[in-house]
Amino acid sequence: MSSVKIHTPPVRLAKLLRTPGGLPVAEAVQRAGAGLESLKTDCLGELKTVLEAAEACAARASDAFDADLLAELYGVVSKPIGVPSVCGLASMDTALISLSDLLDYLKGQQRWDANAVAVHLRALRLLLHTEGAADAAGTQAILAGLRKVSQRYARPSGA
């Protein structure tokens, strides 16, 4: 059994947070929200670029499993997770997570499913252009469908 040292180091942040001045929680959250709002246009531009890169990457895939291509596509789609929510496109974040899950499962099973990837990419393009909120029920149906597709590979036995 290795020796274990347990101690309580001082946390300077705790003291700083308590110093007089600062901001009320409500004002801080409102200011941060306003700051995020200012990024909206840039975020939308970034998402369009990401989607084009993901589509181009998927188009290069053959029917066979290609670990490098899968890793590249995973990198492209997992990196922007969190960006769509800044533009009010939380549904796109959910779809990106579903696609990242799918690619992670496929990697683990050394498989490739072009249709499952393509349906995610088409859904992402749709969600990007319809801005989600227009049809909440329709958006939820799309996301539920994507989830079903990615979860088919969640078990080691696969689809």
Added chain:
Amino acid sequence: MGLNPESRARFNLERASVLLLEESPMGMSILVQILTGFGAKTLHRCEKVEEAKDAIGKVEVDLIICDALGASGAGYDFVEWLRGSRIEPNCYVPVLLTAGHTPSNAVARARDCGAHFVMAKPLTPIAVLERILWIAREGRRFVECDTYMGPDRRFKNEGVPSGMVGRRRDDLHGDIGQAETPNMDQEVIDSLMKTRRVEL
């Protein structure tokens, strides 16, 4: 937790030195907008692990918000390096680790790298503030051993896992044994708690 976004309670991040490690420019912009909205003025922005390591050696930081950095999980390695670096006081600093997607093979690394909290993206201002206030709590124990250095990962005091021997001096030992009588009925327990008039 549940921090009320309408709360008038005050906090002060003006004098805190915050290190941000995020390779995506848009991800960095999101973090900067959130932190500056909270009133933080000193932000050390690092896009690469090497920049962050360099900063750790040069300046004292009070909080680190670090991304997992994709499938490579270089963010986890950075936190592990930080804890093991013994660069005081930075090696004990609260770390909030953010992750867009955690691949199945990285879940254990995320848990064991030594971060105070792993937060899934998308980030919202209220959730980030809630976590900052939570990880800044004083009195959080730090564990140092051959295989781990970081904040105590035991959130709940549920005792030693079943079938294992406790590794800590304050872990209770002993065989609890089988129950000798049936569990008390809930009505009986309630009746014990209920206030009753007693006639003497």
